[in-house]
Amino acid sequence: MGLNRFPLNPKDLDTSTNQLVNDQVLWQSIKKGNQLAFSSLYRKYVNSLYNYGMHIQANHEDVKDTIQELFINIWSRRESMAEVIKVKYYIFKSFRNLYFQRINKEKNFTQKFEFPEFAELKVDSYEQELVDIQSKQVQSTRLQFAIGELTKRQKEAVILRFYNELSFQEVGSLMGISIDSVHNLLSKSIATLRESMKNFNSIFMLVVIFQPLFS
Secondary structure (H helix, E strand, C coil), X not given: CCCCCCCCCXXXXXXXXXXXXXXXXXXHHHHCCCHXXXXXXXXXXXXXXXXXXXXXXXXXHHHHHHHHHHHHHHHHCHHHCCCCCCHHHHHHHHHHHHHHHXXXXXXXXXXXXXCCCCCCCCCCCCCCHHHHCCCXXXXXXXXXXXXXXXXXXXXXXXXXXXXXXXXXXXHHHHHCCCHHHHHHHHHHHXXXXXXXXXXXXXXXXXXXXXXXXXX
16 A cells, blocks of 8 residues: 655655645545545655654664554554544554554563653654755754754654644643643753754744744
8 A cells, every 4th residue: 555665755745635634534534445545644644753753763664664554553443443533643642652662672671661750762863844944054954953952852842743733732642741841841942942043043933933833
């Protein structure tokens, strides 16, 4: 069913599907065995999942295999799948669980990934889409450097909230922390970015990009 290329070339994405087709409509169609709906849902989220997985742990093969496992599970269990209202959240949560299971298994961890004390995830990069809106490459480079200075937990919160536009409640539930903790992580992230870029003339972009998503 075409689950082999990661990430997809933006030209391969069906932008009309991304913008117009309601996820729940796709979900209901998949439950009825509609392969076109399945393909549309896959194409809609494959790049975002790939980028998110590479932030958690930058292993191309593991991320690719986890995405494949997720969508194979969705298709193979389509007839018995429960009703899902927040499809996007369900997909990210399911991917995250599967990827952590794979990481834990491969590294022979004796316990689940540790988050009770806000243990930090391995994050090596950040999603390029955030800086694609910038007209100057130097701005993109500077922002990348600034985000690289965030803690790993801050990066994950930023990725989920700002790049993938999950709600504060969804980010908290996905990361296993309270909404207040999400707010604290993001507030500290913005403060760090402002400090890192205080002498850089593209500081305005932090307000333009991030401020609407705090509302």
